[in-house]
Amino acid sequence: MTTDLSNPKEAAELFLSWLVTDAYDGAVMGMASILEKGPPGRKPSHDLVVLHQWFQSLDDESRKHVLAVILQASKAALFNCLVLLDGMAGYPVEGKISDFAVYLQTYEDQDARKADSPQFNVRLNPAYSTEYLHDMFHWLLQERAKRKE
Numbered sequence: 001m002t003t004d005l006s007n008p009k010e011a012a013e014l015f016l017s018w019l020v021t022d023a024y025d026g027a028v029m030g031m032a033s034i035l036e037k038g039p040p041g042r043k044p045s046h047d048l049v050v051l052h053q054w055f056q057s058l059d060d061e062s063r064k065h066v067l068a069v070i071l072q073a074s075k076a077a078l079f080n081c082l083v084l085l086d087g088m089a090g091y092p093v094e095g096k097i098s099d100f101a102v103y104l105q106t107y108e109d110q111d112a113r114k115a116d117s118p119q120f121n122v123r124l125n126p127a128y129s130t131e132y133l134h135d136m137f138h139w140l141l142q143e144r145a146k147r148k149e
Helices: 008-037 046-056 060-085 108-113 131-147
Strands: 103-104 120-123
Touching: 008 046, 008 060, 008 120, 008 131, 046 131, 060 131
Parallel strands: none
Antiparallel strands: 103 120
């Protein structure tokens, strides 16, 4: 399936797909790995070592609850960031009608990217929308959960 990049909804779905795979899944799996296997590296953060040791001292049921908290916290963090990007938290610049804009941009080559000279762009979170990124994120996670059942 190809994505019509000129369609803001399809471009937003592409963004959210990457966000879920890289940010959401990455955060959940990364933190779970640290708790279960220990933090990576030769000199891991003392705080992460302590969390790993604490997690290892828990019974299986408590470990499941901790992992569920990580899942919910990751979901809430991304959802609330998307609410901000959707302009649902008010104007970011006091006294000015303002919003944060997220664009998908394509470039002719790396030089054009370095020069910030996009060949094409589409805004993923229009100022006035009927489909918000935070809602699309929620629906995407619901669909994933249904497929896992």
